[in-house]
Amino acid sequence: MERNLIENLMEAARKGFPSERFEELIGSENGHVFRIMEVCGTHTMSIARYGIRDILPSNVKLVSGPGCPVCVTCNGYIDAAVEIAHQKDVITATFGDMVKVPGSACSLAVARAEGCDIRVVYSPLDCLEIALENPGKRVVFLSVGFETTIPPIALMIINSRKAGISNISVLTGNKTLPAVLEMIVSEKDRLIDGFLYPGHISAITGTALYERIADKYGMPGVIAGFEPMDILQAIYLLLSNIIVGRNVAVNCYERVVKSEGNKKARNVMNQVFEQCDAHWRGIGKVTGSGLKLRQEFSDMDAWRVFNMKEIETLELSGCICGDIIMGRSMPGECDLFGKACTPENPAGPCMVSSEGSCAAYYRYRI
């Protein structure tokens, strides 16, 4: 049992959830449309991958919020990354997610075809080895991601200092969820009935924010894992609470999420990064939602080292990604959807990443 704990868990978590249970639960609420927002790209992918919408009754709608860090990364960031990639003696290290994302002119994939040295890494820590093996070059790491990914990136920066490695720069583009969640929940005429909170971000941050949102705004939520049963069981519980008007945040992922989160990981994060404002593609500026390197790490700041600025560019006219990310509209409602905007030719952020709302909707619903 010990050795097979994870196997048993995966097996149990990927079985069929009886959809009749949902019908029993919300049977009398046929008239009402329940809108649940998830705010994590990995939830968007899991929901699509397992066909979870099929198991839910038709009046339960899952809405994708701004949980895809690739989707909310502005054109300006990609443009800066591409420009840096073209410079002499630069090795660009990036997560695979970013490679195909188009900036205003081209993507990193195109830059690679043009001869730039662009390497996909699974872990930011891999940058240390690349830097040591290439002393004459500068390794530029594209730092995107939310709170799950920020501690590993911070760790890489701290360890590079300890090892005396001086040829790593970091192009910061990280964002944090709290400010944007508050923005969504405090909207007048908000349409969301409850939140499906991201299990792995919560493993780092803890659950205090969600309890506060439940208290202050009367918005219930559940913290969920990523296996299909995790998601369905959490949604079931959330619907139960919505129906009886119980505005609480419930942790359904206790095998990994503690209410206080991971303090050690947060300390590592705070050693390296400090809060700043950030621009979310489709939403605009969100105060205090970004991270920048602390002063003592400014020599590693690629924005500074390469003298780059993140220049904002406009979205294609007709693109309603902002409304979709904020939960005000559904993907199918956009005029560009499926015509001027497809996964092969994305016009806006929601279609760009494979886990953006429009991309997931395009692939798994039509």
Next chain:
Amino acid sequence: MAGVYLKDKSTGNEMVTLAHGAGGVQSSELIHKLFIEKFSNSVIERMEDSAIVDLPNDGFHLAFTTDSFVVNPIFFKGGDIGKLAVCGTVNDLSCVGAVPRYLTMGFIIEEGFPISSLEKISESIAATAASCGVSIVAGDTKVVPSKAADGIFINSAGIGIIKNNIAISCSNATPGDIIIVSGGIGEHGAAILLARDDLGLQADIGSDCAPLNNMIHSVISISKIHTIRDITRGGLAAVLNEISGQSGVGMTILEDSIPLRKDVSAVCEILGLDPLNMACEGRVVLIVPPSSAIAVLGALRNHADGSGAQIIGEVTNGKQGRVSMVTSSGGTRVIFMPSGEQLPRIC
């Protein structure tokens, strides 16, 4: 090996040089020692400008195919570029119902490529060809300057013979047909990812690459088969989409029925890849009339390369070209043609 061979300064290994591709003494010596002697058959030993081969007169069609191989890394668990070059062409011929007979091998080699590696590749080609009863009857060797190729590229062409009464095609899938896959998916793709050090994963996964002509022939000889297609770069997803598109039919498959090794699944989970899009090099999809399904499954499982064969779904009257999958949770999703490179994700 006699003759002048340049040695790599750092490793001391003998290297392929531009002289080996120049058509003179060095070319001749390389071709004789590394290819003619190893591929060893009366046709190639004649060393004419073209191979002249015997084929039956009546009651047969000729099948003719070509494929090129550029895999990196060149050597990996379960195979190498040479083995792939034989298997790929043999399998393409077998999938139209042909008995593969004669192959060619064209080599484009980067200057500086180690002779020892070339020898290993050649031996692998010879061994694989012998194991499945085909002859390498013609070849070509070119050497290009450093960085003009990535080590070695191989083109292989092949001919086979099909009896006139065999009609296997991608357009023949019919609603009601059963869909069978001959074994676990994604093993070649996973083996290649593991062989690339940069992802840091360790597992005991070898490429599934294998010549399937004998296995396929044993199935064709006992049963009517509508379609056979070998799974390669785009994975199972690509093949199912191709067949359903060409035949103008729908398909429904069951996720729980798809054979997939746990460790291959783990590689996909870690990197955020879809096993349905992962490459295979020794697996086929067969579309068979329902009355033949059990017999075909039994025949496949009698072979080492088909021991993991499973029925995974059926051809339907559903939307043409649409492949649907019932997931392990009971939901449904559409399986699309994979698009572009499959890259590891962190999201």
Next chain:
Amino acid sequence: MCLAVPGRIVSIEGAAGLIDILGVKRKASLELIDNVKVGDFVLIHAGCAIEKVNRKEALKTIALFREITEEWKEI
């Protein structure tokens, strides 16, 4: 940004552990968590263990999920 998988710590060398994830092994940093030993289960993200998997809670979850699917089968 949440793709993470659970795995078992097979060995520890300094600040890194060798993690077994369903038969696939990878080195991961243990510097973001405390009090881990060989045999523990951890959640791996981007080459780092970001949290321990609580064995008791995991077992409770397995039991809960099984109950849900078994209960349905009886109906």
